[in-house]
């Protein structure tokens with residue numbers, strides 16, 4: 001069984017690994033860093049210790065490997081490594097003792113650093129320099145840092161260190177001052193889209209521009225995340241990927257529905273709006289969250305009406321929609337609608353069936369938001385879930401309080417919220433078990449800092465600590481299409497080398 005899975009996994013390499021930049025010119029963004037390193041290579045002025053800081057998936061490890069190749073390449077002519085000589089090849093395939101990558105997150109202690117100091121003493125075997133990449137260096141213990149500092153103070157001629165971290169504020173200043181520091185930036189949305197276009201083309205993935213922009217937005221400047229999302233989408237077996245597929249996978253509220261709903265009310269088409277409200281309720285959509293999206297969209301309309309669309313975030317199509325509506329309607333139309341949305345949200349809190357509130361909002365019509373204040377909504381006798389979705393567990397903790405927790409998360413981190421929304425929560429005495437439809441979501445939440453953030457918010461909202469555990473529903477593919485090999489491997493225990 002294992003062997004079969006292993007063969008399966010061999011066929012498919014994750015996109016982000018397949019498309020790792022192999023030389024300086026292939027690095028997207030980070031020009032400020034690449035320029036300096038190219039010059040250093042050309043002028044043979046290599047520092048003995050570098051510190052690469054910056055968000056996940058922005059190129060730190062990739063650039064470190066390119067640097068290692070460039071300084072050791074046997075056939076380099078310009079600033080780029082040749083990519084063909086045995087040194088370049090061995091580095092790419094991870095088959096050389098002259099490039100060591102150490103994960104400080106799992107090798108935190110003094111013993112590991114002592115071991116490293118032993119290795120540093122030995123001269124390189126195949127090349128001029130021995131390069132040590134220490135990932136997540138901020139995780140080292142105090143003693144380990146001190147030991148590392150000693151090495152950084154007197155490195156042998158043949159040793160080059162590249163320390164990488166996503167949390168520079170946790171790296172002692174004594175270490176920082178010993179290194180040439182480079183801060184990696186979040187990669188611009190347009191640059192991410194550009195890279196996605198190139199890769200989609202070469203992989204024969206059919207996907208429209210709007211979808212690519214949505215992926216880039218969700219990735220928040222990290223190219224690895226953007227490529228992982230594209231990878232997941234393309235492995236669901238869809239012939240061509242549309243915006244709604246991206247929304248589906250990332251758990252975003254279908255923007256089109258939000259737009260249609262507001263537009264119908266503004267146009268005085270109450271029937272249309274009502275139809276949407278009824279449909280959403282029937283489908284078991286999350287009305288509270290849908291209303292939150294209405295609020296966000298109306299906020300954008302108000303801003304655009306007052307200051308124009310320059311500062312509005314959104315895809316090209318969304319900006320066009322906003323432009324269209326602001327040209328047609330007055331500020332008062334928007335603020336009145338905002339009042340109506342506000343009214344709806346107040347009523348959700350008092351425990352009224354959200355679907356019912358939304359239908360009232362739908363039929364209220366333009367300029368009638370204020371009038372809703374006079375509508376007396378009957379108070380329910382028993383507590384009704386503020387979440388209209390049928391919950392698998394009859395547990396109060398997964399209803400109103402859960403929505404509250406989600407909103408708190410949203411106020412801190414929009415993407416994280418998008419991932420959390422699609423999770424099904426289950427509480428035990430001391431644990432909160434989250435079940436995710438997609439592997440990608442689960443992995444995101446499992447990242448230490450995200451998990452910590454969710455735990456803190458949950459503790460705040462529930463007034464009690466819960467330990468978060470994550471698992472997958474089904475094959476982690478959202479229940480669609482064929483099983484993607486990456487997932488099969490992780491479920492059944494096949495090997496997949498990270499990075």
Ligand SMILES: Nc1ncnc2c1ncn2[C@@H]1O[C@H](COP(=O)(O)OP(=O)(O)OP(=O)(O)O)[C@@H](O)[C@H]1O
Nearest residue numbers: 016019020027028056057058059060061062223224
């Ligand atoms: N600047 C970039 N240019 C081109 N591709 C990139 C860039 N940054 C990230 N990628 C893509 O993401 C993958 C992972 O990048 P890399 O390992 O260099 O990130 P990292 O900054 O080291 O992340 P981490 O902090 O998680 O270790 C690469 O293989 C590549 O596909």
Ligand SMILES: [Mg+2]
Nearest residue numbers: 060061135164
């Ligand atoms: Mg890295």
Ligand SMILES: [Zn+2]
Nearest residue numbers: 073082085088
């Ligand atoms: Zn080479």
